[in-house]
Amino acid sequence: MTDDTWGRVCDELQKSVGQNNFTTWIAPLELINLEDGIVSFRAPTKFMRDWVSRNFAEPILSELRRAGVSAERVDISVPLRQVANGAKPAAKPAAMPVKPRKPARAESEPLPGAPLDARFTFDSFVVGKPNELAHAAAKRVAEGGPVTFNPLFLYGGVGLGKTHLMHAIAHELQVQRPDLRVLYLSAEQFMYRFIQALRDKQIMDFKEMFRSIDVLMVDDVQFIAGKESTQEEFFHTFNALVDQGKQIVISADRAPGEIKDLEERIKSRLSCGLVVDLHPTDYELRLGILQTKTDAYRTEYPDLQIAPGVLEFIAHRISSNVRILEGALTRLFAYASLIGREITMDLAQECLKDQLRQSERKVTVEEIQRKVAEHYNVRLSDLVGPKRLRAIARPRQVAMFLAKSLTTRSLPDIGRRFGGRDHTTIMHGIRKIEELRATDSQLAEDIELLRRLLES
Numbered sequence: 001m002t003d004d005t006w007g008r009v010c011d012e013l014q015k016s017v018g019q020n021n022f023t024t025w026i027a028p029l030e031l032i033n034l035e036d037g038i039v040s041f042r043a044p045t046k047f048m049r050d051w052v053s054r055n056f057a058e059p060i061l062s063e064l065r066r067a068g069v070s071a072e073r074v075d076i077s078v079p080l081r082q083v084a085n086g087a088k089p090a091a092k093p094a095a096m097p098v099k100p101r102k103p104a105r106a107e108s109e110p111l112p113g114a115p116l117d118a119r120f121t122f123d124s125f126v127v128g129k130p131n132e133l134a135h136a137a138a139k140r141v142a143e144g145g146p147v148t149f150n151p152l153f154l155y156g157g158v159g160l161g162k163t164h165l166m167h168a169i170a171h172e173l174q175v176q177r178p179d180l181r182v183l184y185l186s187a188e189q190f191m192y193r194f195i196q197a198l199r200d201k202q203i204m205d206f207k208e209m210f211r212s213i214d215v216l217m218v219d220d221v222q223f224i225a226g227k228e229s230t231q232e233e234f235f236h237t238f239n240a241l242v243d244q245g246k247q248i249v250i251s252a253d254r255a256p257g258e259i260k261d262l263e264e265r266i267k268s269r270l271s272c273g274l275v276v277d278l279h280p281t282d283y284e285l286r287l288g289i290l291q292t293k294t295d296a297y298r299t300e301y302p303d304l305q306i307a308p309g310v311l312e313f314i315a316h317r318i319s320s321n322v323r324i325l326e327g328a329l330t331r332l333f334a335y336a337s338l339i340g341r342e343i344t345m346d347l348a349q350e351c352l353k354d355q356l357r358q359s360e361r362k363v364t365v366e367e368i369q370r371k372v373a374e375h376y377n378v379r380l381s382d383l384v385g386p387k388r389l390r391a392i393a394r395p396r397q398v399a400m401f402l403a404k405s406l407t408t409r410s411l412p413d414i415g416r417r418f419g420g421r422d423h424t425t426i427m428h429g430i431r432k433i434e435e436l437r438a439t440d441s442q443l444a445e446d447i448e449l450l451r452r453l454l455e456s
């Protein structure tokens with residue numbers, strides 16, 4: 001077959017498969033020879049070889065036949081060797097010159113992931129009710145056994161341990177399954193690498209590298225929302241890996257369905273494995289984390305003395321997120337060791353006054369009333385109104401109780417916000433709920449749920 005013939009076939013292929021497909025898949029092929037009805041090409045990467053063989057062998061054959069070439073089969077090889085003896089030089093379509101490419105990334109090369117933080121292991125992760133399911137799911141993935149849920153989607157608010165768990169999975173896999181290719185990176189890095197590959201015309205290498213991974217972990221996936229081509233590429237990478245039975249772990253700051261500007265098909269893919277949320281911390285988890293971190297600090301500050309009740313005080317008062325909790329502890333230890341004093345309650349209050357002020361609850365009585373009314377399905381006007389029916393009076397007392405425990409309002413002030421009631425009525429309502437809470441587990445659960453909702 002002459003170069004001219006192949007050039008004409010390429011012109012026809014551009015029309016029949018479309019310009020984009022032609023540029024991406026066919027233009028980079030090098031024609032080697034035609035022998036015994038077998039037309040041989042060389043492709044720059046294995047991924048490209050497979051893709052073209054699957055999707056474009058037929059169109060190539062039919063255009064060749066139309067041009068009068070008797071071709072039965074397309075054969076595509078990968079290695080970038082010198083053209084074998086006797087082979088004709090590659091004929092490239094004049095309009096689509098093929099730039100020399102870097103060799104494809106070898107499978108044994110290190111993966112270009114983000115570095116792992118050595119501190120983020122399962123051992124240093126404190127498990128409590130709010131994160132136990134996420135922890136258990138992460139542990140299961142870290143065993144590196146057969147894929148049971150794909151993807152594992154971890155979500156939760158800022159600083160609740162998503163990144164910590166992902167790094168822990170990667171560390172554990174390095175030990176349990178050193179044979180697996182594990183890649184951890186943020187969605188932002190995924191986009192950056194994708195753009196770089198486009199710019200350097202290395203997109204095939206990019207695709208091949210991502211499709212050669214055994215466990216892919218992408219942190220903060222909400223970042224790609226609204227970024228069309230990155231989403232498209234992510235979608236194809238995701239599908240290719242799931243099709244090959246490879247494990248994917250994703251994290252985000254919210255559930256897949258709630259990520260704005262993320263394509264519906266991606267939301268639905270992300271939801272089809274196991275979606276687990278890390279709930280805001282509760283008091284017990286915060287205290288557990290503070291105790292674990294304090295133990296770890298003891299090697300650094302062996303002489304430090306902490307008065308009883310200080311950690312409990314911090315766990316109680318700083319409820320925003322674990323990052324802020326950790327920051328407070330670091331500050332406290334550094335401060336105490338610099339001035340050489342024992343960590344007492346007074347010292348903690350003095351040293352952490354900014355953090356304590358920032359995490360003061362800002363929830364209002366009105367918000368509490370709204371949430372309680374919604375929860376018990378009563379009208380807001382009834383909740384603050386005069387009706388004395390039990391179905392309304394009980395939720396009203398719950399709202400009074402929450403107003404007292406979550407705000408700094410005085411009883412007369414709360415009374416004014418509950419339709420001008422006297423402070424003794426408010427006190428009575430609060431006492432009633434305190435009593436009932438000890439015996440009525442449903443009520444105790446309702447209050448806990450409302451408290452969490454209001455504080456989050």
Ligand SMILES: Nc1ncnc2c1ncn2[C@@H]1O[C@H](COP(=O)(O)OP(=O)(O)OP(=O)(O)O)[C@@H](O)[C@H]1O
Binds near residue numbers: 120159
């Ligand atoms: N359960 C836990 N036990 C011990 N440390 C924790 C726990 N949860 C979070 N941390 C610590 O809190 C800090 C913040 O956690 P991490 O970076 O994993 O949060 P994130 O959920 O990824 O937040 P962001 O959305 O801001 O990235 C880290 O130093 C992490 O080690």
